[in-house]
Amino acid sequence: MFDIRLSEEQREFRDLARKFAQEEIKPKAMALDREPDWEKRIPWDLLKRGSQLGFRTFVLQEENGGSGMSDHLTSCLVAEELAAGELGTAYYFMLTARRARDWIELRMTPEQKAYFLPKFLDDDLYFTTVAIHEPDTDVGFDYFTETPDNVRLKTRAVEQPDGSWIINGAKNFQTVGYLAKLLVVMAQTPDGAKPFLVEGSSPGLVRRPLPKMGRRVGDNAEIFFDDVRVPKGRILPPSPKGRTDIGTHPTIAALTLGLGRAALEETLKYTQERVSGGKLIIKHQAVGLTLAEMAMNLEAARRLIWTAAWVKDHPEAIEDGTVENRPYEHMATAFTGTAVQRLTEQGVELFGGMGIVQGMPIEKYVRDAHIQKHISFPFPSRFKIAEALAGFKRKVPPFVGVN
Numbered sequence: 095m096f097d098i099r100l101s102e103e104q105r106e107f108r109d110l111a112r113k114f115a116q117e118e119i120k121p122k123a124m125a126l127d128r129e130p131d132w133e134k135r136i137p138w139d140l141l142k143r144g145s146q147l148g149f150r151t152f153v154l155q156e157e158n159g160g161s162g163m164s165d166h167l168t169s170c171l172v173a174e175e176l177a178a179g180e181l182g183t184a185y186y187f188m189l190t191a192r193r194a195r196d197w198i199e200l201r202m203t204p205e206q207k208a209y210f211l212p213k214f215l216d217d218d219l220y221f222t223t224v225a226i227h228e229p230d231t232d233v234g235f236d237y238f239t240e241t242p243d244n245v246r247l248k249t250r251a252v253e254q255p256d257g258s259w260i261i262n263g264a265k266n267f268q269t270v271g272y273l274a275k276l277l278v279v280m281a282q283t284p285d286g287a288k289p290f291l292v293e294g295s296s297p298g299l300v301r302r303p304l305p306k307m308g309r310r311v312g313d314n315a316e317i318f319f320d321d322v323r324v325p326k327g328r329i330l331p332p333s334p335k336g337r338t339d340i341g342t343h344p345t346i347a348a349l350t351l352g353l354g355r356a357a358l359e360e361t362l363k364y365t366q367e368r369v370s371g372g373k374l375i376i377k378h379q380a381v382g383l384t385l386a387e388m389a390m391n392l393e394a395a396r397r398l399i400w401t402a403a404w405v406k407d408h409p410e411a412i413e414d415g416t417v418e419n420r421p422y423e424h425m426a427t428a429f430t431g432t433a434v435q436r437l438t439e440q441g442v443e444l445f446g447g448m449g450i451v452q453g454m455p456i457e458k459y460v461r462d463a464h465i466q467k468h469i470s471f472p473f474p475s476r477f478k479i480a481e482a483l484a485g486f487k488r489k490v491p492p493f494v495g496v497n
């Protein structure tokens with residue numbers, strides 16, 4: 095039965111994340127964002143502390159060192175809370191957590207798991223990234239949901255006589271790419287593009303964080319591969335057929351939601367403190383109406399995200415007709431990205447002149463929301479929705495890359 099009432103365990107995780115985010119992350123958010131030196135923007139103490147609280151590992155089964163909370167709804171609850179504290183810091187935990195489940199538990203071979211799981215568990219600063227996007231090739235928005243068979247990546251892997259592989263090429267924009275200790279790198283082989291498990295310590299790997307307008311705390315990196323050797327047996331197997339509970343879309347939407355919630359909370363606070371035109375500005379009717387619209391859109395986004403998460407974990411609900419078959423995760427991603435960008439802009443208007451002053455949180459939220467709008471894949475998500483509505487599959491154009 096379709097039921098998204100939260101369990102006691104889910105509420106416990108949400109509350110733990112809220113306490114950590116509000117008491118430890120949020121007080122540091124503005125100072126971190128304004129720090130000009132990239133290295134000093136890495137929140138080492140928060141990353142360590144958050145890992146010790148379990149925010150990197152909670153999605154793993156108990157026998158694998160986690161808390162067994164592998165469902166997507168719990169991840170969305172935790173993501174919203176952490177991002178309401180500080181978006182970039184939340185990214186480190188949440189993408190790594192979901193990928194630990196997808197890669198280590200659901201996809202790795204027993205040998206790969208035996209090698210990577212202990213490393214992942216023993217190191218509080220073990221984060222991961224996925225490297226698909228490349229500079230100067232035609233692997234952009236069209237390839238965000240699936241890498242088509244006809245793709246020809248510029249980054250190449252060449253098999254050696256001993257079964258190891260040598261990778262050469264370049265990637266860019268990878269989230270958490272600078273700090274990642276495990277990278278899944280899509281590289282071209284004679285049998286098509288394959289996902290290689292590459293360790294961050296590999297000789298020949300050069301990484302550089304990209305300067306960004308928003309989400310300045312979590313890094314996005316350029317990554318160069320100069321004869322990077324990957325041992326034999328390190329191609330990540332594909333997702334098991336038929337599993338719907340793989341992927342990060344609802345979690346990313348929930349991260350955006352957390353940012354939006356923080357923006358609404360700060361705006362609500364400010365409009366109840368600032369007096370202008372003879373009264374608290376919240377008492378001006380137009381201000382109240384704007385706040386109401388912000389709150390409605392945020393709640394609509396939350397409902398869509400929770401539905402998307404729940405359905406990912408309960409494919410039987412689609413099969414038995416309890417829930418209608420809709421592209422919920424694409425709807426959640428696209429709607430939240432657009433709604434939160436709009437919401438932060440409404441917030442900045444309600445702050446008046448103070449809205450554009452550096453050091454006011456709303457100004458950071460506007461910049462962060464632009465990054466989240468991009469990462470909500472506004473066009474491809476909508477293509478997917480249109481395909482589902484009309485019952486067709488859009489033909490991905492043949493790759494015209496640089497080979």
Ligand SMILES: Cc1cc2nc3c(=O)[nH]c(=O)nc-3n(C[C@H](O)[C@H](O)[C@H](O)COP(=O)(O)OP(=O)(O)OC[C@H]3O[C@@H](n4cnc5c(N)ncnc54)[C@H](O)[C@@H]3O)c2cc1C
Nearest residue numbers: 224225226227233234235236238267268269314465468473
């Ligand atoms: C913050 C951030 C995090 C990222 N994280 C990662 C990561 O972890 N790993 C990774 O590999 N990559 C990552 N990326 C890269 C991301 O996947 C690409 O930026 C994205 O796929 C878009 O590609 P592009 O930038 O080349 O844009 P392009 O594809 O060049 O698009 C440019 C413009 O053209 C439009 N456009 C493109 N194709 C079409 C089409 N078919 N129809 C209509 N309009 C179209 C787009 O909508 C857009 O407006 C990240 C990027 C950012 C900014």
